[in-house]
Amino acid sequence: MGAQRSAYPTPKRWQCAAGKGVLPMKIGVLALQGDFREHRISLEKLGADVTEVRLPQHLDGLSGLIIPGGESTAIGKLMTAYDLLEPLRAFGQAHAIWGTCAGAILLAKNVGRDQPLLGLMDMEIERNAFGRQIDSFEIEINVPFIANPEQLYHLTFIRGPIVRRVWGEARAVLTLPDGRIIAARQGKLFATSFHPELTNDLRFHQFFLELAKSESTG
Numbered sequence: 692m693g694a695q696r697s698a699y700p701t702p703k704r705w706q707c708a709a710g711k712g713v714l715p716m717k718i719g720v721l722a723l724q725g726d727f728r729e730h731r732i733s734l735e736k737l738g739a740d741v742t743e744v745r746l747p748q749h750l751d752g753l754s755g756l757i758i759p760g761g762e763s764t765a766i767g768k769l770m771t772a773y774d775l776l777e778p779l780r781a782f783g784q785a786h787a788i789w790g791t792c793a794g795a796i797l798l799a800k801n802v803g804r805d806q807p808l809l810g811l812m813d814m815e816i817e818r819n820a821f822g823r824q825i826d827s828f829e830i831e832i833n834v835p836f837i838a839n840p841e842q843l844y845h846l847t848f849i850r851g852p853i854v855r856r857v858w859g860e861a862r863a864v865l866t867l868p869d870g871r872i873i874a875a876r877q878g879k880l881f882a883t884s885f886h887p888e889l890t891n892d893l894r895f896h897q898f899f900l901e902l903a904k905s906e907s908t909g
Contacts, residue, residue, distance in 0.1 A: 715740035718903060719753040723769040725761020725793060729888035733896045747778040755787035755903030758794030760886055766793055767807030783811045787879040787902040795882035796852050812877045813859030816852045834865060837894040844892060851884040
Protein backbone atom coordinates (compact mmCIF):
# COMPACT_ATOMS: atom_id res chain seq x y z
CA MET A 692 0.00 0.00 0.00
CA GLY A 693 1.33 3.48 -0.86
CA ALA A 694 2.02 6.30 1.53
CA GLN A 695 -0.94 8.35 2.74
CA ARG A 696 -0.23 11.83 1.36
CA SER A 697 -2.92 13.39 3.55
CA ALA A 698 -1.10 12.11 6.64
CA TYR A 699 1.89 14.39 6.06
CA PRO A 700 2.13 17.39 8.38
CA THR A 701 1.80 20.86 6.90
CA PRO A 702 5.31 21.78 5.64
CA LYS A 703 7.14 24.41 7.67
CA ARG A 704 8.07 27.67 6.00
CA TRP A 705 11.82 27.72 5.47
CA GLN A 706 13.30 30.97 6.66
CA CYS A 707 16.64 32.28 7.82
CA ALA A 708 17.68 35.24 9.91
CA ALA A 709 18.66 38.37 8.00
CA GLY A 710 19.39 41.49 10.00
CA LYS A 711 16.38 42.51 12.07
CA GLY A 712 13.91 40.77 9.78
CA VAL A 713 13.31 37.20 8.72
CA LEU A 714 13.53 36.36 5.03
CA PRO A 715 12.78 33.14 3.12
CA MET A 716 15.78 30.89 2.58
CA LYS A 717 17.25 31.57 -0.85
CA ILE A 718 17.86 28.41 -2.89
CA GLY A 719 19.08 28.11 -6.47
CA VAL A 720 18.04 25.61 -9.13
CA LEU A 721 20.45 25.17 -12.03
CA ALA A 722 18.27 26.05 -15.02
CA LEU A 723 20.36 25.15 -18.06
CA GLN A 724 18.46 22.01 -19.12
CA GLY A 725 16.20 19.38 -17.58
CA ASP A 726 13.34 19.45 -15.08
CA PHE A 727 14.38 22.49 -13.06
CA ARG A 728 10.85 23.93 -13.00
CA GLU A 729 9.52 20.98 -11.01
CA HIS A 730 12.18 21.51 -8.34
CA ARG A 731 11.32 25.19 -8.20
CA ILE A 732 7.66 24.42 -7.59
CA SER A 733 8.49 21.98 -4.78
CA LEU A 734 10.80 24.48 -3.07
CA GLU A 735 8.29 27.30 -3.36
CA LYS A 736 5.63 25.11 -1.72
CA LEU A 737 7.98 24.94 1.27
CA GLY A 738 8.35 28.71 1.36
CA ALA A 739 11.85 29.03 -0.09
CA ASP A 740 12.91 31.98 -2.23
CA VAL A 741 14.00 30.25 -5.45
CA THR A 742 16.46 31.60 -8.02
CA GLU A 743 17.04 30.02 -11.43
CA VAL A 744 20.80 29.82 -11.94
CA ARG A 745 22.22 30.27 -15.44
CA LEU A 746 25.25 32.50 -14.85
CA PRO A 747 27.96 32.65 -12.14
CA GLN A 748 26.52 35.81 -10.58
CA HIS A 749 23.23 34.02 -9.95
CA LEU A 750 24.99 32.04 -7.19
CA ASP A 751 25.43 35.16 -5.06
CA GLY A 752 23.54 35.01 -1.78
CA LEU A 753 22.30 31.42 -2.18
CA SER A 754 22.15 29.01 0.75
CA GLY A 755 22.03 25.93 -1.48
CA LEU A 756 21.64 24.70 -5.04
CA ILE A 757 19.80 21.87 -6.78
CA ILE A 758 21.17 20.38 -10.01
CA PRO A 759 18.17 18.72 -11.68
CA GLY A 760 17.66 15.68 -13.81
CA GLY A 761 18.03 15.96 -17.57
CA GLU A 762 20.94 15.05 -19.84
CA SER A 763 24.21 15.20 -17.93
CA THR A 764 26.40 15.65 -21.01
CA ALA A 765 24.29 18.56 -22.26
CA ILE A 766 24.21 20.20 -18.82
CA GLY A 767 27.98 19.78 -18.46
CA LYS A 768 28.61 21.38 -21.85
CA LEU A 769 26.35 24.29 -20.96
CA MET A 770 28.13 24.70 -17.62
CA THR A 771 31.36 25.02 -19.58
CA ALA A 772 29.88 27.43 -22.13
CA TYR A 773 28.52 29.72 -19.41
CA ASP A 774 31.74 29.59 -17.31
CA LEU A 775 29.91 27.87 -14.45
CA LEU A 776 32.16 24.89 -13.74
CA GLU A 777 34.67 26.59 -11.44
CA PRO A 778 32.10 28.83 -9.69
CA LEU A 779 29.94 25.77 -8.98
CA ARG A 780 32.93 23.85 -7.64
CA ALA A 781 33.77 26.74 -5.36
CA PHE A 782 30.13 27.05 -4.27
CA GLY A 783 30.07 23.35 -3.35
CA GLN A 784 33.03 23.77 -1.01
CA ALA A 785 30.94 25.90 1.33
CA HIS A 786 27.27 25.32 0.52
CA ALA A 787 24.75 22.52 0.11
CA ILE A 788 24.26 21.03 -3.37
CA TRP A 789 21.74 18.33 -4.26
CA GLY A 790 22.03 16.52 -7.58
CA THR A 791 19.10 14.43 -8.82
CA CYS A 792 19.66 11.87 -11.60
CA ALA A 793 21.79 13.82 -14.12
CA GLY A 794 22.72 16.15 -11.27
CA ALA A 795 24.08 13.20 -9.30
CA ILE A 796 26.25 12.25 -12.29
CA LEU A 797 27.68 15.76 -12.44
CA LEU A 798 28.60 15.70 -8.74
CA ALA A 799 30.60 12.46 -9.09
CA LYS A 800 34.35 12.14 -9.53
CA ASN A 801 34.10 9.16 -11.90
CA VAL A 802 31.40 8.23 -14.42
CA GLY A 803 33.43 5.92 -16.68
CA ARG A 804 33.58 8.33 -19.61
CA ASP A 805 34.99 11.71 -20.58
CA GLN A 806 32.49 14.51 -19.93
CA PRO A 807 32.47 17.76 -17.93
CA LEU A 808 31.95 17.03 -14.22
CA LEU A 809 32.03 19.02 -11.01
CA GLY A 810 33.85 16.11 -9.34
CA LEU A 811 32.82 17.16 -5.83
CA MET A 812 31.77 13.79 -4.38
CA ASP A 813 33.91 10.73 -3.71
CA MET A 814 31.76 8.35 -5.72
CA GLU A 815 31.61 6.46 -9.00
CA ILE A 816 28.37 6.63 -10.97
CA GLU A 817 27.08 4.33 -13.70
CA ARG A 818 24.94 6.24 -16.18
CA ASN A 819 21.61 4.78 -17.41
CA ALA A 820 22.12 1.86 -15.05
CA PHE A 821 18.52 0.64 -15.29
CA GLY A 822 18.35 0.63 -19.08
CA ARG A 823 16.54 2.72 -21.65
CA GLN A 824 13.57 5.06 -21.20
CA ILE A 825 11.21 2.11 -21.59
CA ASP A 826 12.86 0.49 -18.54
CA SER A 827 11.96 3.40 -16.24
CA PHE A 828 10.16 2.26 -13.09
CA GLU A 829 8.69 3.28 -9.75
CA ILE A 830 8.99 1.73 -6.30
CA GLU A 831 7.88 2.57 -2.76
CA ILE A 832 10.35 2.12 0.11
CA ASN A 833 11.08 3.51 3.55
CA VAL A 834 13.68 6.27 3.71
CA PRO A 835 15.18 6.45 7.22
CA PHE A 836 16.63 9.97 7.11
CA ILE A 837 13.62 12.01 5.97
CA ALA A 838 10.60 13.14 7.98
CA ASN A 839 8.07 10.43 8.91
CA PRO A 840 10.39 7.58 7.83
CA GLU A 841 7.75 4.98 8.67
CA GLN A 842 5.70 6.23 5.71
CA LEU A 843 6.71 4.85 2.34
CA TYR A 844 8.24 7.17 -0.22
CA HIS A 845 7.37 6.81 -3.91
CA LEU A 846 10.60 6.77 -5.95
CA THR A 847 10.56 7.46 -9.70
CA PHE A 848 13.50 6.31 -11.86
CA ILE A 849 13.82 7.60 -15.44
CA ARG A 850 16.98 6.32 -17.16
CA GLY A 851 18.49 6.67 -13.71
CA PRO A 852 22.10 6.16 -12.70
CA ILE A 853 23.30 4.15 -9.73
CA VAL A 854 26.21 4.78 -7.41
CA ARG A 855 28.71 2.00 -8.10
CA ARG A 856 30.90 2.78 -5.10
CA VAL A 857 31.76 5.47 -2.58
CA TRP A 858 35.04 6.19 -0.84
CA GLY A 859 36.69 8.90 1.23
CA GLU A 860 34.10 11.13 2.87
CA ALA A 861 31.09 9.98 0.82
CA ARG A 862 28.56 7.59 2.35
CA ALA A 863 25.78 5.49 0.83
CA VAL A 864 22.53 6.51 2.55
CA LEU A 865 19.84 4.65 0.57
CA THR A 866 19.74 1.41 -1.40
CA LEU A 867 17.18 -0.58 -3.34
CA PRO A 868 16.12 -3.95 -1.86
CA ASP A 869 18.74 -5.63 -4.07
CA GLY A 870 21.51 -3.52 -2.50
CA ARG A 871 22.16 -1.07 -5.35
CA ILE A 872 23.03 2.41 -4.04
CA ILE A 873 20.56 5.12 -5.09
CA ALA A 874 21.51 7.97 -2.74
CA ALA A 875 24.79 9.19 -1.29
CA ARG A 876 25.85 12.03 0.96
CA GLN A 877 29.15 13.76 1.57
CA GLY A 878 28.71 16.39 4.24
CA LYS A 879 26.52 19.08 2.68
CA LEU A 880 26.56 17.38 -0.75
CA PHE A 881 23.70 15.03 -1.63
CA ALA A 882 23.04 12.85 -4.68
CA THR A 883 19.97 10.79 -5.63
CA SER A 884 19.35 8.53 -8.63
CA PHE A 885 15.62 9.24 -8.69
CA HIS A 886 13.26 12.20 -9.14
CA PRO A 887 11.57 13.45 -5.93
CA GLU A 888 10.42 16.56 -7.82
CA LEU A 889 7.97 14.39 -9.80
CA THR A 890 5.91 13.53 -6.71
CA ASN A 891 3.70 15.58 -4.39
CA ASP A 892 5.74 14.36 -1.41
CA LEU A 893 8.05 17.18 -0.30
CA ARG A 894 10.09 15.29 2.29
CA PHE A 895 13.30 15.07 0.22
CA HIS A 896 13.14 18.80 -0.48
CA GLN A 897 12.61 19.36 3.25
CA PHE A 898 15.71 17.27 3.94
CA PHE A 899 17.75 19.32 1.49
CA LEU A 900 16.60 22.57 3.07
CA GLU A 901 17.86 21.24 6.40
CA LEU A 902 21.29 20.80 4.79
CA ALA A 903 21.17 24.31 3.35
CA LYS A 904 19.96 25.79 6.63
CA SER A 905 22.95 24.35 8.47
CA GLU A 906 25.21 26.37 6.17
CA SER A 907 23.32 29.65 6.14
CA THR A 908 21.89 30.58 9.53
CA GLY A 909 23.45 32.97 11.97
